Amino acid sequence: MSAPSDASEKAQKPATYFEAPSDVATDPHLSVGEKREALDTLEQDARQLAEASNEGMAGGEPNNLHDVLQAKAETDADEDGAPPATWGGELTRTVRERPFWAVGLALLAGVGIGVGLRR
Secondary structure (H helix, E strand, C coil): CCCCHHHHHHHHCCCHHHCHHHHHHHCCCCCCCHHHHHHHHHHHHHHHHHHHHHCCCCCHHHHHHHHHHHHHHHHHHHHHHCCCCCCHHHHHHHHHHHHHHHHHHHHHHHHHHHHHHHH
């Protein structure tokens, strides 16, 4: 197989080629789009396994949904160079982009807390 078809095959059947979702996120031979495709496939598999387990059809395989979601967040962070899209990540991005706004908001919050404590 040539390299492009290898990458395509890895993206379409990630469970065959990768032991852990983090291996997908760090594979240098996959593009960001291929990593997303592979991680989406792994996420779908993990969700189906979790649903089957909830319905009493556990097959002994551990559910790695948390690991898949974490690998997806890492892939997204690698693409745009920013922290993953979480509340903490958004706050970090805001502070970096608008430091004066963030300081003003912190001061306003501090004053609000001070007023609340006086009552």
